[in-house]
Amino acid sequence: MTRSGHSINRDLGAALKRAAQRTGEQAPSVRGSDWSGAVVTAVGSNGTVDADGLEGIRCMETYSQPAVGDLIYITQSSSGNWLAWGRTATTSQGWTTLTHAAGYGNPGHGYTAAYMREGRRIWLRGRIGPVAAGERITGGATLLTVPAAIRPAGGTEIGWAVARDQSISPATCRVEITTAGILRTYDASSTLPSWVALDGITYTI
Numbered sequence: 241m242t243r244s245g246h247s248i249n250r251d252l253g254a255a256l257k258r259a260a261q262r263t264g265e266q267a268p269s270v271r272g273s274d275w276s277g278a279v280v281t282a283v284g285s286n287g288t289v290d291a292d293g294l295e296g297i298r299c300m301e302t303y304s305q306p307a308v309g310d311l312i313y314i315t316q317s318s319s320g321n322w323l324a325w326g327r328t329a330t331t332s333q334g335w336t337t338l339t340h341a342a343g344y345g346n347p348g349h350g351y352t353a354a355y356m357r358e359g360r361r362i363w364l365r366g367r368i369g370p371v372a373a374g375e376r377i378t379g380g381a382t383l384l385t386v387p388a389a390i391r392p393a394g395g396t397e398i399g400w401a402v403a404r405d406q407s408i409s410p411a412t413c414r415v416e417i418t419t420a421g422i423l424r425t426y427d428a429s430s431t432l433p434s435w436v437a438l439d440g441i442t443y444t445i
Contacts, residue, residue, distance in 0.1 A: 275315040277328065280308050289324055297322040305360050305444055307393075327359055335365070341382045345371050347435040353383075355390055360444045362390050369435030376432035377425055383436075386421040392443050395419045400441050404433035415441070 278291035283306050288296045297314055299306055303326040306312075310327045317323075335354040346352045346367060353366030368383045370376065377383070392398050399416030404427070413427040415436055425436050 275313065278312055278314050280306055280310040280312055283308060291324070294322055297324045299324045300326065302326045307360065338364075338366070338384050338386070340368065340384050343371055343375075344368055344377075344381075344383050350435075350437060351439070353438055355386075357390060357445075360393070362443055362445055364438040364441040366439070367435050367437045369433075376434050377427075377436065378432065379426045380424055382422050382424055384423050386417055386423055388421060390445055391419075391421045392417055393445050398443060402441065403437040403439070405435055407431045407434070417443075 278294070278297075280289045280291045282290040284290070284296065287299050289299060289306050289310075289312070291297055291312060291314065294314070298321075300323055303312065303324050306324070306327075312327050313325045315323050315325060335356050338353040338355060340353065347369035350367035351365045353364070353368050356363045356365075368377075397416060397418050399414050401412050402415045402425075404411050404413045408429045408431050413425055413429075413433055413436060415423065415425045415438065417423050423438075425433065427433055
């Protein structure tokens with residue numbers, strides 16, 4: 241059966257309408273601005289990231305220290321330009337208890353050893369000492385092992401001056417985290433510490 245000219249024109253008009261609709265849905269200049277979540281696949285040296293097939297997304301000042309794997313919030317202008325506002329929260333804001341190495345625990349005062357994560361920022365707190373009465377912390381002894389997910393960035397060994405018992409003055413010593421996540425302490429004095437504090441230690445992952 242031969243189709244009429246009217247039928248052909250009607251079908252052609254419907255096809256053109258569908259094509260225009262699809263084009264409009266994909267064109268920022270038509271649909272306006274947009275936003276979505278995306279996972280970072282590459283970090284540029286010029287303040288940009290790639291995510292979910294998009295390249296050169298400009299990072300806002302609020303999104304510092306981007307890293308591959310970050311789940312981020314991105315937004316697009318009506319002209320088609322993309323901005324990365326920042327990463328989404330990875331955990332609830334609260335303290336997670338750390339597991340002590342054998343023979344160590346809370347000395348009976350101060351916080352229990354724990355960490356809190358805020359984006360890529362890690363905070364530590366708590367006091368650690370030998371479980372056995374009268375014992376002291378031997379230099380280089382493993383007090384605990386930091387979980388792999390919150391170890392310092394770049395496989396770097398880092399250290400801090402921290403508070404210890406008042407057997408010496410000033411009552412400070414060195415605590416460090418190794419590339420394997422081992423948290424240990426060293427003291428230059430002849431009197432080893434009976435406890436050390438992690439309060440105030442912070443670093444990025």
